[in-house]
Amino acid sequence: MPRMDGFEVASQIRQDEQLKELPIIMITSRSGQKHRDRAMALGVNEYLSKPYQENVLLESITYWSQVDV
Numbered sequence: 001m002p003r004m005d006g007f008e009v010a011s012q013i014r015q016d017e018q019l020k021e022l023p024i025i026m027i028t029s030r031s032g033q034k035h036r037d038r039a040m041a042l043g044v045n046e047y048l049s050k051p052y053q054e055n056v057l058l059e060s061i062t063y064w065s066q067v068d069v
Contacts, residue, residue, distance in 0.1 A: 007042060014043045023064035027052060 004012070006026050013019045023045045028035065031049035039047045046060045 007038060010039065010042045010044050023067060025057070025060050025064060027057070 006028060010024050010026065013022055013024060020043075024043065025046040025048065026039050026044045027048045027050065028039075029050045036047050036049075045064055048057060048060070
C-alpha cells in the first residue's frame, strides 16, 4: 500500500461510496490555520492538533459515534 498522509487518507475516504459518510477525527502535529482549512475542505469532521486534550478527544469520539450517518 502506498504511503499516504492524513489529508490523502481523508480524501480517499470521502471519495469511497461505502465510507464517505464515516466521521473523521484528524489528530496532527500541524496546528496552522492553513492545514486546518485544508482538512475541513476535505470533509474532516474534527481537527485536533498535538498536544491535544484527552477530554476533547473523548468528547469528539462520543459525539461522532452517536451521529446517524
